[in-house]
Amino acid sequence: MDLLPQLLIAGVVIGSVYALAALGFVLIYKSSRVINFAHGQIIATGAFIAFALTQKGVNFWLAGLIAMLATFLLGMLIERVFLRRMVGEPIIAVIMVTIGLSSVIDGLIHLTPYGAGTFSFERPALLTGQGIELFGLPLSKTQIAGVLMALGLLGGFTYFFNKSTLGITMRAVADDQMAAMSVGTSVERVFALAWAAAGLTAAAAGVILGLMSGLTLGGLAGIGLKVFPVVILGGLDSVIGAIVGGMLIGILENLSAGYLDGIVPGGGTREVFPFIILIIVLLIRPYGLFGTKEIERV
Amino acid sequence: MPASRFTQTGNYRTRYAQDQTIFATYAEQLSLIVLIGLLLLLPLILPKTMLRDVNMIMIYAVAVIGLNITTGYTGLINIGQAAFMGVGAYATALAATRLNLPFFLAIPIGGIAGALVGTFVGLPSLRLKYLYLAVATLAFQIIFEWGVGHTPLLAQGGAISLPPVQVFGVKATFFNHNFVWYYLILPVLVVMGLLWRNVLRTKHGRSLIAVRDNDRAAAAMGINPGTAKIMAFMIGSFYAGIAGGLFAYFQKAVVIEDYGLHISIQLLAMAIVGGLGSLPGSFLGPLFIVTLDRLVGNGSQWLGAQNLFPAGVDVATALRPLSFGLAIVLFLMFEPRGLANWWRLSRLYFKKWPYKF
Amino acid sequence: MTLSTPQPANAPPPQTSASHGDLTVNNVEVVYHDIIQVLRGVSLTVRAGQVTSLLGTNGAGKTTTLRAISGLLKPENGKIREGTISFDGKTLSALNGTDVVKSGVVQVPEGRRVFKHLSVEENLRAGAILGRGNWHADLERIYTYFPKLPTLRHKQAGYTSGGEQQMIAIGRALMAHPKVLLLDEPSLGLAPLLVAEIFDNVRRINREEGLSVLVVEQNANIALRNSDYGYVMENGRIVMEGLSAQLASNPDVKEFYLGVTEGGARKSFKDVKSYKRRKRWM
Amino acid sequence: MSQSSQLEVQGVTLTFGGINALTDVSLTVPPGEIVSIIGPNGAGKTSLLNCISGFYHPTRGRITFGHHDLSRAAPNVVTGYGIARAFQNLELFRGLSVVENMLLARHTHLRYGLLSSLAFYGRASRQEAENRAYVERVIDFMELEQHRSHPVGTLAYGIQKRVEVARALTLAPKLLLLDEPMAGMNVEEKEDMVRFILDIQREQGITVVLIEHDMGVVMDISDRVYVLDFGQLIAGGRPEVVSADPRVIEAYTGVAEEKQAVGV
């Protein structure tokens, strides 16, 4: 039976979408220690902007780019208007602001014709037609594009955070804002940049997700929730963690759907299995697989 | 010199025991009694549907006190309070339908079930902090919903109907249901509030706050942070369980949708808008959120009728989450201490009345 | 230019007009949260190429003074209500933190505040964010001052010792090519040997790079020994100033900051209970 | 003081990821004395204190306090044995007032259950009142009256340090561990703190373990001094003996103490 390799590959494919969505979380968390519950909504915004443009006859790729630019600005705007005031507030307050924002964006999307209903992209020529087959598992071009895009973006950001001065500074800001300011860092600019970058990746994730499984507000925004086990498993502040966490969750979901569902009456174990694994992993490594351990010295 | 406690405006206490009293002055004590008296009369003047909202507000207030115990006072972010409510609701439903217990036993059983499960779910808090713990509670919420869906005993999330109750010979029917339950819920809320107020004055309450502020220092004070956290989860989910039991009866049946993630989020919003770690806030938060939702619901129905928006856009759909979200965001940005702070300020004002300062 | 006796603060500054490269703080008042007034008219000058020390009791406002200079009051909810700070012809008090650093004034914050989760080298690189000069060359420059740091390169800064953290913090500030370095209690919690080492290094950098330094210290002893000029601050005011050597011989400074009796012997802490003398300037 | 409150550290080694923070450290703290631990930064002083107070557990070796074994005990358990501690970097409840901070230190002295506190009747109510009185006495002693009800976070650093000590004292310990209580203070403020420490030891008979970098203070008030360097105990004994030890001078002070203090 070649079920296992097929499940693993399928897990990697869906996992790369998770990873891409998770990347946005990590970007924000890494520099500002804010966890963004509105990320799913930003993903949805990006996807719908791209969709609306294609509806108006704009070329798919151009529409995707414009959407990324738009969510780039949206991220910046959110940081500027809402999050900047929250610097220094307790973590629960900041979390709640983003929960509130998720609701606000939901509402705003409902003011457009895309709030209710389901839509799907007109697939661009490049992504139509036969994909490839791995271990007897056919993969569509969209899926391959998703994996490549995820790996590319994730690799780029890993390099950025570890090797570039700006990347290092962004991590420094997360560590100690006051100290970062003392050497001339504009903390505000760093935050704005982080949010903007997160917005950009969100649109990318949204478009890929839209291509793969259609556009509904609930489905796109729902990925915001799905991504939690991913980032927590990988470690909230680790780009590598986002990749590995995403792939792992994707694979775990598939393995449980592939094997566990046959045993558990009613099945649907993929909905909970990752969460159970998550709790077990956390009990062993409380800061995730790749997360930075909080340095606590008394 | 008790008489002067009616009118004093400063701190003239002479014994430390007085420092522990809940009410600074008799005037305050008196005004609370008057308030409760008024509350007892409320159902006589309120329209029926509003009475239903008030009942709901009160039940949520019980759950929000519980949430405040874990999240507000102890700082353990809990995104699964609705699931704890659910545990209480299902336990109550089973006690009432399988064991045929009367409501005054079935509801406490819900509380105890909540506390037991809460204690268990709280165990990871021994190792996890902040967001990692928050996500563990989120995981519990999801596992709970899934688990109920796979348990035939719990009707797989479908309805388990509860029998109507009978108090002092009065049977709760469709037409007096809200009325009867008002007088059942109100005392529960008042007692639950008072109990917590008491705990706050003692070492147990303080130890929770200590763990929130600095768990290492708490340990150095001889407080076992683990025990304190588990205790917070236990008490917090006991409150949730009681609220769930009440909700089960109040809704006449238990269905899984009443205890979903969105309710957990709503409870958090109530706690925040009310003011985290504040008892009055635990009442004001639910009051505000439920009222806001009603107002927006009605307002947007009117707006929708004005045909200002293009077809395919439903104004209510948009305005409800929009206003809910905005309320949370604005509160956090401009009044992070929540409604409780307004309450405190207005109390200060009245205490000094008629003097301005 | 030298003083024979320490001057009361209100007298006009004894030094002649500010020369090029001086940092001057002129009659600055600072409030926190719009209500808590901490600085009540502080004036001081950091001469180009000199080390200037600022002494004072806890809560006197020393840190606040540094924050006012470096533009870091805002995050603490503080504000300059009155007065000006200028350097090199620029009015620093009108700039934000980033622009103050750009104009060449860099603060090493109190309590070291290294980036705990970053490696030692990354800490230093974070100091190069404004991108003046080549960070590679700068790293080497810092490593020559603090030869211990290159051996710790890849160690997480949170796990280095107090003295090492102080070196990292100073090194990090030097990466920004400052003309004036503001040091806030560099000796805090450091063992005597390290304190000496840090001050030696500061002195060396001051000499070799012509860097001006303003150092806030509780350890008056070492601060006065390693500085050219000194100020004493109490309750938000400068209460005394003078050449460091002269300050060190002032009886009040001797008793309250250096812990020596008027006779010149070191007081024993064992006998502290006996009496308390009032400070003369109060 | 009974023999039961003697602190014994026997051959303690503490390892962090392969690096020894402490290597085979043994020392004794006799009841009623002021014992200082000095040494360069990173020598392992705080780590040793952490081992005693239960925040770290020694990789090897044993720590006993009277007949209690502290080697594996949790911090709150150690506190229950009568060992209190003030931290190097303030570990206060910043949002709470001075009184509230100190009330928390009475936790182990209050003996009533959760049910009693739910009702706030009987035991709970009575003990809370007594307790408040106790806290006030400590506030008097440490001269904190005027700060009593201020949130600790807004107090000046020196005062916060004093609150740390006061809070530890409120635990009514037999042994008090102080980690650099005078860091960041000028001479005058140090004098005040020394006065409190001496009173604590002399009037209340509490044993004190002090970590401090100010050699003047250490030499003046200690009955016994231990010196750590790179996790190893390099000297121990009467202050004047230790300060003259060439190894101590080389590793720590750099110069003989008297010269350093006055030589301007």
Next chain:
Amino acid sequence: AQKTVTLPWSGAITGPTSDAGASYAAGVEDYCKYANAQKMLPGVTLNCVTRDDQYNNANTQRNFEDFVGNLNAPVFLGYATGGALQLKSVIQETKIPTLTASYHIGIIDAPDNTYTFLPVSSYSENIVALLEYIAKKERGAKVALIVNPSPFGRDPVVDARKAADRLGLKITDVQEVGGNNLDNTALLKRLESQGAKYIINQNTAGPVANILKDAKRLGLLGKMQFMGAHYTGGEDLTKLAGDAAKDFIWATSYYLYDEGNQPGIQLVKKIGAQYKRGGDTIRSVHYTSGMLAAAIAIEAMKRAGNNPDAAGVYKGLISMNGSKSFNPGFAVGPVTFSAKDHIGAESLRLLQADATGNFKPITGAQRSALFQLVHPMK
């Protein structure tokens, strides 16, 4: 004098499933207004109230209490499965005839089922009909069920198993798939390895579309026949799944928008145009469904004569049988109720999607005889 009677509906105009709910609400509201305009009820003006409950049971209850307690509504039009199940005891107590958009058989099962009615055949019957179709095509075929993880989805499983037994079919697996499922490779691969040839869905269109798209990519569409109950198919599915919807077999009791020659659909078009609904709404089968529910309620009121109270409406409803059955033309058969029969239009058709995603009937209107056997009504 004109009497005002409230015709209330509570459902998910917003929140989960609101894509269906919004169109459904429009159908109820428009038909109600149309009835007023046509003066269908002599002497009575309908107060058409459609209220959003956000798919939240507490809101549904509140709305119900308001409708019945304050507005004296003689009938209740509901929506969600959960809300309807929760309301059963109250409905029994208040004797308010109730019709919901959920065709969950549990709603009309005992106990507390005197006043609950389904407008059309139940999900269970949809699925039994699909099983019968399979049995006719292939003896002993292997069938898998994919259902929504909710009471709505799980409901028909028991009946499906019983029916399969009788039909000699083998149910190889029952799986739950919700709306957040982005990838069904594992599921489909496993079903394939079990040899399942027919996959029956009880779900909403979203998850089904995802399954179909994955199946298409995996090259399974030729090997597996996908089918589904009422809420899986129609325009929604076509829109979401695109060409992957091809060949999908759908069981429903309603006529479709394309069948313009049907009087019911003509009415839908006319009313939709009159009240200026968007094309998407009018095309949606949920718009038609909403109209049917409203039409049944209004017809029952009409039969109650000049006193359309709850008892009257109930009598009106259970009088709809034999020659007095009601046939507004929205569904493929007449609506019949009696004291024992609480299912309105029992007839249903199977339809199959063509290459452009348009559903075309592959059977005539039929009733599932077997369903009576596997789920006898009490």
